[in-house]
Amino acid sequence: MTLRTTALSVVLQHPALWRGSECASVNLPSLPTGSPALDALLPGGGWPRGALTELLPTCLGVGEMRLILPALQRLTQAGQWVVLIDPPHIPYAPALAAAGVRLARLAVVRPSQPPDSLWAAEQALRAGCCGAVVCWPITRDQRVLRRLQLAAEAGKSWGVLYRPAALVTCPSPAPLRIAITTVDRRIAVTILKRRGGSAPAPLYLSPDKPAPWPDGPPTVKAIDATPSPRSSPSADGRGAERNEQR
Amino acid sequence: MRWIALHLPALALEIFTRALAAPEPFVVSTGPAQRPLVYACNVAARGLGVRPGMTVAAAQALAGSLPVRPRDSHAEARCMKTLAGWAGQFTPSVSLVGQRGLLLEVSGSLRLFGGLDAIAQALQTGIRALGYSACVAAAPTPLGAWLLARAGQSLTVDDPEELAIRLAALPLALLEPSLHTLDTLQALGVRTLGDCVRLPRDGLARRFGQQVLDALDRALGKIPDPRVFVTPAVRFIARLELPTEVIETAAILFALRRLLTELEGFLRGRDAGVQQLCLDCTHGNGNSTEITIGLVTPARDAAQLLMLLRERINGTELPAPVRALVLRAKTPVPYRPYQHQLVADTSLETEHWERLLERLHARLGEQAVYGLATCPDHRPERAWQAVAIGTEAPPLCQVQPRPVFLLREPRPLGAANGLTLADQLRITDGPERLEGGWWDGHDIARDYYIAEGAKPARYWVFRDLRTNAWYLHGLFS
Numbered sequence: 049m050t051l052r053t054t055a056l057s058v059v060l061q062h063p064a065l066w067r068g069s070e071c072a073s074v075n076l077p078s079l080p081t082g083s084p085a086l087d088a089l090l091p092g093g094g095w096p097r098g099a100l101t102e103l104l105p106t107c108l109g110v111g112e113m114r115l116i117l118p119a120l121q122r123l124t125q126a127g128q129w130v131v132l133i134d135p136p137h138i139p140y141a142p143a144l145a146a147a148g149v150r151l152a153r154l155a156v157v158r159p160s161q162p163p164d165s166l167w168a169a170e171q172a173l174r175a176g177c178c179g180a181v182v183c184w185p186i187t188r189d190q191r192v193l194r195r196l197q198l199a200a201e202a203g204k205s206w207g208v209l210y211r212p213a214a215l216v217t218c219p220s221p222a223p224l225r226i227a228i229t230t231v232d233r234r235i236a237v238t239i240l241k242r243r244g245g246s247a248p249a250p251l252y253l254s255p256d257k258p259a260p261w262p263d264g265p266p267t268v269k270a271i272d273a274t275p276s277p278r279s280s281p282s283a284d285g286r287g288a289e290r291n292e293q294r
Numbered sequence: 295m296r297w298i299a300l301h302l303p304a305l306a307l308e309i310f311t312r313a314l315a316a317p318e319p320f321v322v323s324t325g326p327a328q329r330p331l332v333y334a335c336n337v338a339a340r341g342l343g344v345r346p347g348m349t350v351a352a353a354q355a356l357a358g359s360l361p362v363r364p365r366d367s368h369a370e371a372r373c374m375k376t377l378a379g380w381a382g383q384f385t386p387s388v389s390l391v392g393q394r395g396l397l398l399e400v401s402g403s404l405r406l407f408g409g410l411d412a413i414a415q416a417l418q419t420g421i422r423a424l425g426y427s428a429c430v431a432a433a434p435t436p437l438g439a440w441l442l443a444r445a446g447q448s449l450t451v452d453d454p455e456e457l458a459i460r461l462a463a464l465p466l467a468l469l470e471p472s473l474h475t476l477d478t479l480q481a482l483g484v485r486t487l488g489d490c491v492r493l494p495r496d497g498l499a500r501r502f503g504q505q506v507l508d509a510l511d512r513a514l515g516k517i518p519d520p521r522v523f524v525t526p527a528v529r530f531i532a533r534l535e536l537p538t539e540v541i542e543t544a545a546i547l548f549a550l551r552r553l554l555t556e557l558e559g560f561l562r563g564r565d566a567g568v569q570q571l572c573l574d575c576t577h578g579n580g581n582s583t584e585i586t587i588g589l590v591t592p593a594r595d596a597a598q599l600l601m602l603l604r605e606r607i608n609g610t611e612l613p614a615p616v617r618a619l620v621l622r623a624k625t626p627v628p629y630r631p632y633q634h635q636l637v638a639d640t641s642l643e644t645e646h647w648e649r650l651l652e653r654l655h656a657r658l659g660e661q662a663v664y665g666l667a668t669c670p671d672h673r674p675e676r677a678w679q680a681v682a683i684g685t686e687a688p689p690l691c692q693v694q695p696r697p698v699f700l701l702r703e704p705r706p707l708g709a710a711n712g713l714t715l716a717d718q719l720r721i722t723d724g725p726e727r728l729e730g731g732w733w734d735g736h737d738i739a740r741d742y743y744i745a746e747g748a749k750p751a752r753y754w755v756f757r758d759l760r761t762n763a764w765y766l767h768g769l770f771s
Contacts, residue, residue, distance in 0.1 A: 108771065114771065140700040145690040152684055154666055155664070160659075168657075177644075
């Protein structure tokens with residue numbers, strides 16, 4: 049009997065064996081999300097490059113942008129281009145700059161007609177020069193989304209689609225789909241679909257501590273003249289520091 | 295000296311048919327308007343039995359509704375000039391010869407292009423891409439090359455002795471002597487240039503004048519044959535007549551490709567690029583639709599320019615069918631091709647990015663694509679501005695939290711909107727007082743708060759201190 053269980057555990061450790069309950073560790077090009085807990089849930093350990101990520105917030109203002117801002121900050125600081133296509137409101141430059149996004153690497157596209165925004169998204173994704181393309185498509189047409197997915201694959205760009213939460217049950221060609229809502233002032237991130245694994249339980253991210261910055265947001269440093277000891281780069285320490293300055 | 299001659303025998307026809315994607319029958323007429331004759335016809339018309347020299351009425355009886363355009367020698371001359379500009383990419387020494395010929399002195403370009411044969415081949419391919427057909431011949435003398443090309447012999451002759459043998463077989467009529475001279479010589483049994491060379495020189499000069507003798511000597515390189523080279527135009531302007539009026543974008547784009555290829559050759563010759571390009575679509579009623587494109591960096595690649603123009607043409611409503619296309623380039627600017635690096639190639643990405651911006655600009659307009667920058671102003675509406683993409687913003691001095699999305703106009707919170715502060719929103723942070731702005735007429739006095747609503751969202755709201763009204767101004771996404 050013991051022999052049998054040992055044999056089973058040995059077999060289960062074989063790297064070629066995958067169990068439905070766990071996420072397959074795949075080697076995909078990805079961008080760190082800035083949250084280790086979220087990274088652990090995503091195949092490839094971050095936002096997938098060369099694919100679409102569909103984010104479905106329950107409503108605008110739920111914290112859906114804060115989820116991707118650390119990645120945008122990392123991309124723009126590395127000199128890569130980020131394109132925002134037809135955002136629902138004015139993307140507010142002071143807030144983006146405060147999040148560490150390098151504005152000189154950001155472009156906003158605001159077409160006068162809705163079909164043009166899908167065209168612009170496809171062009172930007174396919175061009176192969178954009179680190180991230182963020183858009184708010186209003187279409188339900190699967191073929192259009194499929195085109196965007198193929199464009200993202202061709203251009204190796206990270207495509208972010210914001211769609212209303214009503215479309216959670218609609219099928220979508222995006223390989224990563226995440227529903228976002230707020231529970232008790234915490235952002236609840238529910239992975240609806242991911243590569244290499246079934247959907248895990250929701251993850252709760254604290255709203256007031258967006259994500260640990262690699263070396264602190266530049267704006268805070270500019271104000272903070274006294275050199276503060278940055279010995280503990282943990283998320284909690286940083287959050288407390290920010291609260292004090294407020 | 296190495297000369298390459300290009301002879302375009304079907305120029306009168308091809309200035310029209312080069313705009314045709316499909317081989318439709320087409321005829322160029324000449325002669326009096328009462329009784330026009332077929333001057334030239336394309337292969338498709340020939341297949342229907344049309345032959346040069348027959349009356350247009352007879353041709354139309356054979357081929358049904360046959361598009362006919364009268365011969366336009368002015369347009370032919372213009373096309374030859376444009377062609378000379380295009381040929382400037384191979385050598386600066388381009389000379390027009392006759393009504394439908396070009397002479398290129400290429401001894402300085404041999405090493406760059408890899409030999410005489412390679413240049414002749416490139417010319418042949420290039421001219422076909424422009425929609426013309428040409429006979430290309432190379433020889434040590436300009437007249438020798440021209441005579442070979444006129445005779446339809448696509449040869450590359452390197453050696454003067456070989457040239458003499460080749461020329462000897464050509465008919466005498468190619469030399470274009472006077473009709474009387476030609477008749478007399480042919481009556482004497484002198485039919486080829488070789489026969490003529492074998493005649494005693496002093497007798498030939500005495501009976502027929504010096505011209506025939508001089509022409510023979512020039513062709514064989516015995517006496518000098520100076521040529522006047524074309525001065526390249528300062529700006530590019532080319533016109534393409536469409537054989538029939540078209541409204542389909544595909545047909546216009548096909549014709550446009552010809553013009554853009556010409557432009558590319560012209561710009562290569564000057565080692566330049568363009569940053570602004572203007573296309574006039576002339577309609578049958580004399581009006582024209584103008585389409586202008588601008589580029590981020592100077593460009594000259596025909597495929598790239600065609601892609602940009604296609605976006606613009608697709609977005610433009612043409613009011614009437616198009617009869618002619620006129621392509622005009624503003625003053626050429628120095629062209630700097632992208633240098634690709636072996637390691638860590640960021641230049642490729644920059645190039646792709648600029649191409650993307652051009653495409654977006656071409657289709658959506660210049661205002662639809664912009665960058666963001668912060669502004670040193672405490673008023674929320676003025677703390678940001680739309681700038682040219684890539685503008686580095688000054689460092690930000692901002693410690694207060696700001697929303698990621700700002701509403702274009704503050705939205706009043708009230709019963710009308712279904713959002714009242716008391717029952718829907720709960721203030722979690724604030725106030726932050728923002729006041730001032732009397733100096734430019736946009737004075738504000740507001741207390742800003744962060745609020746949470748029944749929906750799980752965070753809002754940036756303010757109370758106007760003058761009216762005590764509440765407004766929603768941003769979303770903490």
